[in-house]
Every structure is written in C-alpha cells, then in structure tokens.
Amino acid sequence: MNNTIRQHHAPHATMEDVARLAGVSLKSVSRVINNEPHVSAKLRAKVEAAITELDYVPDMAARSLAGSRTFIIGLLFDNPSPNYTMKVQSGVYRACVEHQYHLRIDQIDSSCSDDLVQAQLSAILRNSRCDGFILTPPLTDNQLVLDFLEKQGIRYARIAPDIQLDRAPCVLIDDFAAGAMVAHYLFNLGHRRFGIITGPDHHGAAHRRRDGFVSALRTMGLDGPILEAPGGFAFSGGIAAGQVLMDASPRITAIFATNDDSAAGAMVSCMRAGVTVPGDVSVCGFDDSWVAESVWPALTTVYQPIEEMAHRTALMLLDRTGQAATQTTLDFRLIVRDSVAAAP
Amino acid sequence: MNNTIRQHHAPHATMEDVARLAGVSLKSVSRVINNEPHVSAKLRAKVEAAITELDYVPDMAARSLAGSRTFIIGLLFDNPSPNYTMKVQSGVYRACVEHQYHLRIDQIDSSCSDDLVQAQLSAILRNSRCDGFILTPPLTDNQLVLDFLEKQGIRYARIAPDIQLDRAPCVLIDDFAAGAMVAHYLFNLGHRRFGIITGPDHHGAAHRRRDGFVSALRTMGLDGPILEAPGGFAFSGGIAAGQVLMDASPRITAIFATNDDSAAGAMVSCMRAGVTVPGDVSVCGFDDSWVAESVWPALTTVYQPIEEMAHRTALMLLDRTGQAATQTTLDFRLIVRDSVAAAP
DNA sequence: CGCAGTCTTGACAGCGCTGACAACGGGTGT
DNA sequence: ACACCCGTTGTCAGCGCTGTCAAGACTGCG
Numbered sequence: 004m005n006n007t008i009r010q011h012h013a014p015h016a017t018m019e020d021v022a023r024l025a026g027v028s029l030k031s032v033s034r035v036i037n038n039e040p041h042v043s044a045k046l047r048a049k050v051e052a053a054i055t056e057l058d059y060v061p062d063m064a065a066r067s068l069a070g071s072r073t074f075i076i077g078l079l080f081d082n083p084s085p086n087y088t089m090k091v092q093s094g095v096y097r098a099c100v101e102h103q104y105h106l107r108i109d110q111i112d113s114s115c116s117d118d119l120v121q122a123q124l125s126a127i128l129r130n131s132r133c134d135g136f137i138l139t140p141p142l143t144d145n146q147l148v149l150d151f152l153e154k155q156g157i158r159y160a161r162i163a164p165d166i167q168l169d170r171a172p173c174v175l176i177d178d179f180a181a182g183a184m185v186a187h188y189l190f191n192l193g194h195r196r197f198g199i200i201t202g203p204d205h206h207g208a209a210h211r212r213r214d215g216f217v218s219a220l221r222t223m224g225l226d227g228p229i230l231e232a233p234g235g236f237a238f239s240g241g242i243a244a245g246q247v248l249m250d251a252s253p254r255i256t257a258i259f260a261t262n263d264d265s266a267a268g269a270m271v272s273c274m275r276a277g278v279t280v281p282g283d284v285s286v287c288g289f290d291d292s293w294v295a296e297s298v299w300p301a302l303t304t305v306y307q308p309i310e311e312m313a314h315r316t317a318l319m320l321l322d323r324t325g326q327a328a329t330q331t332t333l334d335f336r337l338i339v340r341d342s343v344a345a346a347p
Numbered sequence: 348m349n350n351t352i353r354q355h356h357a358p359h360a361t362m363e364d365v366a367r368l369a370g371v372s373l374k375s376v377s378r379v380i381n382n383e384p385h386v387s388a389k390l391r392a393k394v395e396a397a398i399t400e401l402d403y404v405p406d407m408a409a410r411s412l413a414g415s416r417t418f419i420i421g422l423l424f425d426n427p428s429p430n431y432t433m434k435v436q437s438g439v440y441r442a443c444v445e446h447q448y449h450l451r452i453d454q455i456d457s458s459c460s461d462d463l464v465q466a467q468l469s470a471i472l473r474n475s476r477c478d479g480f481i482l483t484p485p486l487t488d489n490q491l492v493l494d495f496l497e498k499q500g501i502r503y504a505r506i507a508p509d510i511q512l513d514r515a516p517c518v519l520i521d522d523f524a525a526g527a528m529v530a531h532y533l534f535n536l537g538h539r540r541f542g543i544i545t546g547p548d549h550h551g552a553a554h555r556r557r558d559g560f561v562s563a564l565r566t567m568g569l570d571g572p573i574l575e576a577p578g579g580f581a582f583s584g585g586i587a588a589g590q591v592l593m594d595a596s597p598r599i600t601a602i603f604a605t606n607d608d609s610a611a612g613a614m615v616s617c618m619r620a621g622v623t624v625p626g627d628v629s630v631c632g633f634d635d636s637w638v639a640e641s642v643w644p645a646l647t648t649v650y651q652p653i654e655e656m657a658h659r660t661a662l663m664l665l666d667r668t669g670q671a672a673t674q675t676t677l678d679f680r681l682i683v684r685d686s687v688a689a690a691p
Numbered sequence: 692c693g694c695a696g697t698c699t700t701g702a703c704a705g706c707g708c709t710g711a712c713a714a715c716g717g718g719t720g721t
Numbered sequence: 722a723c724a725c726c727c728g729t730t731g732t733c734a735g736c737g738c739t740g741t742c743a744a745g746a747c748t749g750c751g
Binding site: 046 | 698699700701702703705706707708
C-alpha cells in the first residue's frame with residue numbers, strides 16, 4: 004500500500020532569511036534560538052527583531068536531524084481511566100507547548116509478561132526517538148521499565164511513583180497523609196466499622212492511601228477489624244468489592260475507596276442491596292475525578308491536582324540541565340459532597 | 348531559560364548501511380521503503396532482507412526534511428468529554444501506528460470569536476506542519492475552520508460532520524435514524540409524554556438525533572407537545588435540563604438525552620425531585636460512554652463505534668491518493684440497561 | 692605597546708533522506 | 722541490423738539546522 008500524502012507548505016522563512024535580514028551569520032541565529040551563552044545583547048536583539056519580523060519558526064525536522072535532540076517527549080501510560088489520562092495528558096501537553104516541544108503518546112499494557120512489556124517498549128523506542136519519557140502509575144513502579152530506560156540512557160520523570168523516589172525526578176502527593184485525613188474525617192463523624200476498597204496490586208499510591216487510612220484509625224484507638232476488598236480502580240471492581248463489604252455483619256458504616264471509579268461501583272452495590280448512601284453507609288472516594296460529580300449522591304472525595312502534577316513532571320524533564328534527581332510534593336484536599344454523613 | 352536535553356542514541360542503522368549490505372544504491376532502498384513502483388521483486392527482496400537483518404527503521408526527521416511529508420497528522424478537538432476524546436484518540440492513534448505516522452494532539456476553543464479561533468489555528472499550523480488533520484465535532488462543522496484549512500491547502504478528514512458532507516472524507520453514523528430508533532423503543536413501551544435534552548447549539552449530530560426522535564414520534568401519530576431543554580452535552584447542563592423537564596405537568600414519562608453525560612445529569616435531577624428512574628420516568632442516553640455503566644440505574648443508551656469511526660477517518664486521511672471525497676457510514680445499536688421501563 | 696587570555700562571531704561540513712535526472716539494458720517494430 | 726521505448730537502477734545535490742573549530746574583537750597586565 005502506497006500511502007501518499009503530499010502537502011504544499013506555504014514557503015516558510017528559514018534561518019538563512021533571518022540571518023540575512025539581521026546581517027549576522029547562520030550560527031548566530033542558531034545561538035539565539037537555543038539560548039546559548041556568549042551572545043552579546045546587541046546581536047541577540049537584532050536577531051530577535053528579524054525573527055519577529057519574518058515570523059520565523061525553527062523547523063523541527065531539521066533541528067533534530069542536525070542536532071542530538073528530537074524535541075519530542077513521550078507519555079507512557081497504562082491507566083484505563085480516561086479521566087485520569089486526559090488530565091495527565093493535558094498537563095504534559097501544556098508544558099510541551101510552553102517549551103516548543105512535541106508530545107508523543109503511547110499506551111503500554113504492563114499486565115502481560117515481562118518479555119512482552121519489554122517488546123512493547125522496544126517497539127516504541129525503535130519507532131521514534133524521544134528526548135525523554137513521562138511515566139504514570141502503575142508504570143512508574145515497574146522495575147523492568149525503569150531498568151530498561153536507564154540501560155538505554157533515556158531520561159524520564161515520574162508522576163506519583165511509589166518506590167525508589169530518588170531514581171528520577173518525580174511529582175507526587177502524600178497519599179499516606181491523604182488516607183489518614185479520610186480516616187480522621189470519618190472517625191470524627193462517629194464511624195467505627197470500616198471497609199476499604201483497595202486498588203491494583205502493583206499500584207503503589209493505592210497502597211499508601213490504604214496504609215495511611217488504616218494507620219490513622221489504629222492510632223486513634225480503633226481496635227475492631229477493618230474490612231478490605233479489592234476494587235482494582237475499576238467501576239466493576241467497585242461493585243464486586245461493595246457486595247463483599249455489604250455482607251459483613253454487623254454492617255460497616257463507612258467505605259473508603261482508593262479511587263473514585265471503584266467508589267462509584269460501591270455506591271451501586273449499596274443501592275442494589277437497598278442500603279442508602281449516606282444514610283446507612285457513607286462512601287468516600289479518591290481523585291475528585293469527573294465521576295465524583297456525576298453519581299448520586301455526589302461523591303465526597305480527595306482532590307489531587309493531576310493536571311498540575313503532570314505539568315510539573317514534564318517541566319522537570321524539560322528544564323533540567325544537571326543529573327540530580329528532584330522531587331516535588333503537591334497538596335491534596337478533601338472535597339465534601341453528599342456521600343458521607345455521621346454514623347447512623 | 349536554556350532547556351538542554353541531550354540524548355545519546357544507540358547508533359542506529361542508516362539507509363546507507365542497508366544499501367551496502369544489500370549491494371544496491373541508496374535510492375533503491377528509499378524506493379522499497381516508500382513502496383514506489385518500478386522496483387523488481389528481486390531487488391525488493393534483497394533490500395527487505397537487509398532491513399530485517401539490520402533492524403533498520405527510517406529516520407523520521409530526515410525523511411520529512413528531505414521530502415515533502417512530515418509523517419505527522421494532527422487531531423483537532425474541542426470536546427469537553429474525556430471519554431469521547433480518549434476513544435477518538437485511541438482510534439486515530441491505532442491508524443498512525445499502522446502507517447508509521449505520528450499523532451499530534453491539539454485542543455481548540457471554538458466558542459470564542461472568529462478572530463481568536465483563527466489565531467489558534469494559525470498558531471497550531473505555524474508550530475508544526477502536519478500532513479493532515481482529523482476534525483471532531485463541533486469543529487467538523489465550523490465553516491471558519493474548514494475554509495481556513497482549505498485555503499492553506501491542508502488536507503483533513505472529519506468524524507461525524509453535519510454539513511457539506513462531500514467537502515472532505517468523513518465517517519459518521521445515521522444520527523437521525525438512531526434518534527428515531529429511540530423514539531420507537533420508548534413509544535412501543537407505552538410512553539406518550541416526552542422530554543428531550545438537546546446538545547450544544549453548533550453540534551450537528553446532536554440536532555440530527557433530536558430531529559430523528561421528533562420526526563419518528565410524529566410519524567407514529569403523537570400529537571401532544573414534546574418538551575425540549577438544552578443540556579449542552581454536559582453533566583451540569585443535564586441537571587438543569589432535568590429540572591426544567593420535571594416541572595412540566597402532567598409529568599413526562601420519558602427523557603431522551605442526546606448524550607450520556609446530560610442523561611446522567613437528568614437522572615440526578617430525578618433523584619433529587621424524588622422521582623424514581625425508571626419507575627416514574629425512563630431515561631435514555633446516547634454514546635454508550637463510560638458513565639452509562641457507572642450511574643445507577645445503569646443507563647439505557649445508543650452505542651456508536653467512536654473508536655472505529657476515528658480509526659476509519661484516520662485511514663481515509665492516510666490512505667488516499669486521489670482527491671475524491673469519500674464517506675463511510677457505520678452502524679449504531681441500542682444498549683438496553685436499566686434506566687428505561689414501560690410507561691407507568 | 693605587545694601578548695596572553697577571554698569573549699564573541701563566523702565558516703563549513705554533514706545529519707539521513709528524497710526528488711530530479713541520467714544511465715543502463717532488454718524487448719519491439721521495421 | 723538499427724532506432725526507439727520503457728521498465729529499472731543509480732548519481733548527486735540539497736532540505737534547514739547544529740557541532741566543530743577557527744578567526745576576530747576585546748580586555749587587562751607587564
């Protein structure tokens with residue numbers, strides 16, 4: 004098959020045009036564009052004027068062919084939640100626009116065997132070089148992926164990683180503290196019998212939320228059992244987990260779901276079982292994703308600044324000149340809506 | 348700010364390596380890669396063997412610098428629904444991978460003034476050339492955007508356009524028929540008093556769904572009023588529209604929302620008003636998006652193959668060699684869940 | 692005043708590929 | 722046998738930019 008697309012570009016100004024207009028050499032224009040040192044203010048001004056006048060935009064293809072950068076960063080994800088992914092994408096995209104970079108998006112299925120994961124990665128890398136990658140959970144904590152990238156000498160930054168935080172730049176929230184916050188909130192409303200809906204096995208942040216929740220309850224003196232059921236961050240998983248939790252006797256009065264999707268599922272389980280939310284059982288989610296507002300009653304949840312986290316992560320990847328790993332922690336907050344009430 | 352990212356690529360095989368190994372000229376390798384005619388089977392085989400042996404992958408930057416193609420297509424969207432956008436993206440992305448193309452994503456805000464829309468487009472085009480663009484609603488029916496692209500001689504294809512279908516390749520479903528299908532379904536369940544939640548003003552497909560629905564009801568002999576309230580395809584719009592519709596007396600028994608998001612909002616309005624779904628009022632959505640399954644009761648809705656539509660659209664853009672506009676219509680189907688019942 | 696040392700600027704090759712064009716070779720018609 | 726044609730293969734310049742290296746401009750100091 005011969006895929007032929009041909010385009011007649013409007014003739015763009017080239018670096019040569021700029022150089023001629025500014026009366027300087029090609030290389031000087033290049034220096035200005037790349038913010039290189041050792042350029043006099045006068046020369047820079049001349050060149051910038053010419054660039055503006057000609058509405059010059061550097062040609063990415065030529066830049067990457069001649070130089071060692073590609074001006075592309077890749078976003079690797081393996082998260083089924085469209086909501087989460089879109090927010091991440093939008094944050095990373097914003098950083099790219101700000102830095103005249105391009106964004107490449109690739110989905111990886113990390114649930115398969117190591118060999119297959121490796122094959123997917125190789126294919127992506129072969130297919131187009133990138134200056135760096137952004138990893139989202141659960142890829143952030145996949146040793147295989149990290150090792151592979153490092154072995155190839157490819158830079159990357161991580162969003163909300165769990166392990167080995169100093170291995171590469173990353174941005175996260177204190178998931179443990181967030182879980183604890185939910186615990187305090189529910190405990191202070193009088194709840195004493197709790198259920199937790201956990202996330203995917205390999206999702207570090209989900210574990211930290213759960214650990215923070217449990218740890219805070221224990222610290223506050225709760226000594227009864229705390230039920231747990233796996234929700235896998237999916238709506239359907241939330242339904243199943245909700246059913247399991249509903250079966251307990253005496254019945255629990257509050258559920259902490261480690262993300263909103265599974266919280267929504269749990270609410271459906273309650274409805275089906277004839278249990279009212281929040282009258283009989285309170286439900287608290289995590290993410291403040293789009294579903295939180297579209298269920299009824301609206302979901303009380305923890306807001307985390309996903310878009311901003313993604314943006315910061317991308318900036319780390321783009322800005323850095325040195326090697327030192329950095330780490331940024333952003334704030335979360337409780338979003339009180341209608342799915343949590345005082346214990347019955 | 349000096350954004351310095353440098354990467355040491357593992358030394359890749361180049362076309363020259365392939366040519367040497369195969370014992371042919373550079374140009375012959377190029378011919379094979381680009382599927383050009385006038386290449387003997389023997390030569391092609393030799394080259395392909397060498398390519399496999401060396402694991403050669405053509406360098407995109409060099410290709411676009413030397414040739415007239417960029418190997419990038421752009422996806423332009425202005426749709427707030429993460430669900431819809433993700434599906435479109437995934438379909439287009441698949442087509443790109445199949446054709447060794449890259450995908451560029453750009454968001455446009457088309458609700459602002461014409462001048463600003465034009466400015467956004469110019470910025471996108473200046474920033475990086477593309478071999479073509481994919482448009483999603485409501486951009487598909489924005490005269491300004493279409494004119495602009497055509498004036499610049501840029502190819503594009505449309506997903507679910509409303510007007511001037513022969514202007515460019517497109518893929519769509521028969522929204523009118525889909526609306527009619529919903530009308531028949533509800534009418535046959537005994538419903539006679541209807542409310543419609545309409546979409547954004549400038550969204551052609553939303554109008555067609557509404558028109559098909561109304562037209563079918565009239566054809567079946569319904570002569571009472573059919574209420575309409577604007578939902579703007581948003582969850583919050585759906586709540587507002589739901590409230591308006593609930594105020595009617597005698598109360599309507601069925602609501603057709605032109606997308607799932609607004610249907611979910613309408614369901615919340617019902618709950619708040621103490622009206623049960625589907626006991627008192629039936630609600631039918633459109634899209635079979637993710638929310639359809641995460642509300643309670645689960646939403647009866649119309650499935651449209653968004654991912655597939657996007658994929659086909661991208662293939663049209665990539666495959667075509669001629670100029671003739673083409674058009675593909677795909678199937679939709681009713682997804683029966685729990686939000687619709689017989690009229691009370 | 693001259694010279695080393697530093698800052699600033701420029702000349703030029705070449706990144707990996709494609710497009711235009713040339714050259715080759717083998718079949719056809721006369 | 723010769724001219725002609727067409728399918729096939731090759732040669733080479735150059736796309737727009739950056740890295741290397743060298744030259745020029747300036748500074749301070751003996």
